Amino acid sequence: MTKLSYEDKLKELGYSLPEPPKPIASYVPSVRVGKLLFVSGVIPLVNDRLLYAGKLGREVTVEQGYEAARVAALNALSIIKSSLGSLEKVRRIVKLVGYVASAEGFSEQPKVVNGASDLLIQVFGERGKHSRVAVGVIELPRGAPVEIEMIVQTK
Amino acid sequence: MTKLSYEDKLKELGYSLPEPPKPIASYVPSVRVGKLLFVSGVIPLVNDRLLYAGKLGREVTVEQGYEAARVAALNALSIIKSSLGSLEKVRRIVKLVGYVASAEGFSEQPKVVNGASDLLIQVFGERGKHSRVAVGVIELPRGAPVEIEMIVQTK
Amino acid sequence: MTKLSYEDKLKELGYSLPEPPKPIASYVPSVRVGKLLFVSGVIPLVNDRLLYAGKLGREVTVEQGYEAARVAALNALSIIKSSLGSLEKVRRIVKLVGYVASAEGFSEQPKVVNGASDLLIQVFGERGKHSRVAVGVIELPRGAPVEIEMIVQTK
Numbered sequence: 001m002t003k004l005s006y007e008d009k010l011k012e013l014g015y016s017l018p019e020p021p022k023p024i025a026s027y028v029p030s031v032r033v034g035k036l037l038f039v040s041g042v043i044p045l046v047n048d049r050l051l052y053a054g055k056l057g058r059e060v061t062v063e064q065g066y067e068a069a070r071v072a073a074l075n076a077l078s079i080i081k082s083s084l085g086s087l088e089k090v091r092r093i094v095k096l097v098g099y100v101a102s103a104e105g106f107s108e109q110p111k112v113v114n115g116a117s118d119l120l121i122q123v124f125g126e127r128g129k130h131s132r133v134a135v136g137v138i139e140l141p142r143g144a145p146v147e148i149e150m151i152v153q154t155k
Numbered sequence: 156m157t158k159l160s161y162e163d164k165l166k167e168l169g170y171s172l173p174e175p176p177k178p179i180a181s182y183v184p185s186v187r188v189g190k191l192l193f194v195s196g197v198i199p200l201v202n203d204r205l206l207y208a209g210k211l212g213r214e215v216t217v218e219q220g221y222e223a224a225r226v227a228a229l230n231a232l233s234i235i236k237s238s239l240g241s242l243e244k245v246r247r248i249v250k251l252v253g254y255v256a257s258a259e260g261f262s263e264q265p266k267v268v269n270g271a272s273d274l275l276i277q278v279f280g281e282r283g284k285h286s287r288v289a290v291g292v293i294e295l296p297r298g299a300p301v302e303i304e305m306i307v308q309t310k
Numbered sequence: 311m312t313k314l315s316y317e318d319k320l321k322e323l324g325y326s327l328p329e330p331p332k333p334i335a336s337y338v339p340s341v342r343v344g345k346l347l348f349v350s351g352v353i354p355l356v357n358d359r360l361l362y363a364g365k366l367g368r369e370v371t372v373e374q375g376y377e378a379a380r381v382a383a384l385n386a387l388s389i390i391k392s393s394l395g396s397l398e399k400v401r402r403i404v405k406l407v408g409y410v411a412s413a414e415g416f417s418e419q420p421k422v423v424n425g426a427s428d429l430l431i432q433v434f435g436e437r438g439k440h441s442r443v444a445v446g447v448i449e450l451p452r453g454a455p456v457e458i459e460m461i462v463q464t465k
Contacts, residue, residue: 026427027442031404033346033463036188038405041443094186095193099445102294109296117181132182133196133304135254136294139412139446141419149443153188191343249341250348257449264451272336287337288351288459290409291449308343 006087009123010077020082021045021075029079036094037083037152042075043144044068053143056136057106060145069098069115072148076116077123080152092153093120093130099147102136109134116148161242164278165232175237176200176230184234191249192238192307197230198299199223208298211291212261215300224253224270227303231271232278235307247308248275248285254302257291264289271303316397319433320387330392331355331385339389346404347393347462352385353454354378363453366446367416370455379408379425382458386426387433390462402463403430403440409457412446419444426458 004012020029021042030039044051044067056065081087098113100106113134120128130150140147159167175184176197185194199206199222211220236242253268255261268289275283285305295302314322330339331352340349354361354377366375391397408423410416423444430438440460450457 026424026431027406028439029441031402031439031441033402033404038441038461040441041445092186092188094188096182097443099443104293107294107296107298109294114181121181129183129186131184131186131193131195133252133254133302134296135196135292135302136296137445138293138414138448139417139419141417141444141446143417147443147445151193247341247343249343251337259448262449262451262453264449269336276336284338284341286339286341286348286350288407288409288457289451290351290447290457291451293448306348 006090006123013122015074017078017081018075020078030083032083035154037080037154039076039079039150039152041147041149042072043141043147044071045075046071050142050144052145054145055101055103056112056145057103062108062111065100065112065145066115069113069146069148070119072146073116073119076148076150084154089155090124090152091127091155093124093128093150094153095131095151097133097149099135099137099140101140101145106136109136112146161245161278168277170229172233172236173201173230175233185238187238190309192235192309194231194234194305194307196302196304197227198296198302199226200230201226205297205299207300209300210256210258211267211300212258217263217266220255220267220300221270224268224301224303225274227301228271228274231303231305239309244310245279245307246282246310248279248283248305249308250306251285251287252304253289254292254295255289256295256300261291264291267301316400316433323432325384327388327391328356328385330388340393342393345464347390347464349386349389349460349462351457351459352382353451353457354381355385356381360452360454362455364455365411365413366422366455367413372418372421375410375422375455376425379423379456379458380429382456383426383429386458386460394464399465400434400462401437401465403434403438403460404463405441405461407443407459409445409447409450411450411455416446419446422456
C-alpha cells in the first residue's frame with residue numbers, strides 16, 4: 001500500500017487547505033530558524049470571516065470551539081505548506097499553544113484545543129504528537145473563540 | 156564533597172518527584188528536538204487532584220499560589236526525568252512561562268510564579284536560571300490556579 | 311552609503327535604549343541556547359515606572375497601548391544588547407508574543423502589539439520580520455497594559 005501524502009490524508013479526512021491567512025498586522029506568517037518553523041498565531045477564519053465568534057462558556061459551545069480549533073489548525077497547516085513548499089517537509093509537530101477565549105467559570109480548554117490536536121494526529125500520525133499548552137484568555141483578536149500557535153520541526 | 160545529583164538535591168529539600176502527570180487530552184507530555192525539550196503545560200495536580208483550585212486574588216492566596224506553582228514545577232520535573240531518563244541530563248532550564256488564573260485587579264503574578272522559579276534554582280543552581288514570562292489569565296484547565304510551561308536544554 | 315548600525319538606526323528614529331530592566335523575581339533577563347536567545351517578558355517600564363497602567367478598552371487607549379508596546383520592545387532590545395554585547399549580533403527576530411491586558415469586549419490586540427512589531431521592522435528591516443502571537447489577558451504584573459516576549463536568532 002502506498003503511503004498517502006499528508007495533504008492527501010487531509011483530503012481523505014474531508015478537509016482541504018485554505019489559502020494561507022494574511023497576518024492582520026506588522027508581522028509574517030512564519031519564521032524558520034534551522035530546523036524549527038515558528039508559526040504565527042492563527043484564528044478560525046474561513047474566507048476571512050470567523051467560523052464562530054465569542055467566548056467558550058457563553059456564546060460558543062465546546063463542540064463549536066473544537067471545530068474552531070480544527071479550522072485554526074487548518075490555517076496553520078496552510079501557512080506551513082506555503083512556507084515549506086509541502087506538508088511532506090514536516091518532520092514533527094513540536095508544540096501547540098491553544099488560547100481559548102473563556103467566560104468566567106469555563107475550564108474545559110483542553111476539550112476545545114483537542115480540535116487542533118486531533119487533526120494533527122489524524123494527519124501526521126506519530127509525527128503529529130506534540131507538546132501542548134491550553135489556557136483560557138479573556139479576549140482574542142476579532143473576537144475569535146480560539147487562537148492556535150505552533151512550532152514545527154522540518155526535515 | 157561529592158556533588159549531589161539533582162534528584163538527591165530535591166530530596167534534601169524535602170521534595171519527591173511525583174508520577175509524571177498524564178496529559179488530559181490528545182497530546183504528549185514532552186517533545187525533544189535536538190538539544191531542546193519542550194514540556195507540555197502542567198497544573199498543580201497531586202495524585203490527580205488539584206492542590207488548590209480557583210483564582211489568585213479571590214479563592215487562592217499568593218502563598219498558596221506560590222506553593223501551587225512549585226507543585227506544578229515538580230510535575231514538570233517528573234516529565235523531564237521520564238523523558239530524559241534522569242534529571243542529570245538537564246543542561247539548562249531555558250524558559251518558564253507561568254500562567255496565573257487571576258481575579259480582576261490581581262497583579263502579583265511574579266510572586267506566584269516564583270514558586271516554580273525558586274525551586275528550579277534551588278535544584279539546578281546556575282543551570283536553573285531561566286528566562287521567564289508571567290501573565291494573568293482568566294481561566295485554566297480544571298480550575299487550576301496556575302499552569303507552568305517549560306523549555307529545557309539537554310546535555 | 312554606509313549602513314547604519316541598528317543602534318544608530320534607533321537613534322535616528324528618535325529612540326534611545328534604556329538601562330536593561332531588572333527582573334522583578336527569581337529569573338534572568340535572557341537565556342541563550344545555540345543560536346537562539348530567549349528574552350524574558352518585559353513590560354513598558356520607564357525608569358522603573360509604568361508608562362501607562364491599566365487595561366485596553368478601559369483606562370488605556372489603543373494609541374497608548376501601541377506606545378506602551380513600543381516601550382516594552384525597547385526594554386527587550388536593551389536586554390538583547392546587554393546579552394549579546396551589541397544589537398549587530400541580531401540575525402533575525404524570530405518570534406514576538408504580545409500579551410495585552412484587555413477589558414471585556416476589547417479585541418484590537420493586534421493594533422496594540424503593532425507598537426512592538428513596527429519598531430522591530432523599522433530598526434532591523436527584513437531581519438526584523440517576525441512570527442507573532444497577540445492575545446488578550448485579564449491581568450499583567452504591576453498592572454501593565456502589555457507584556458512582550460521575544461525569541462531572537464543570533465549571528
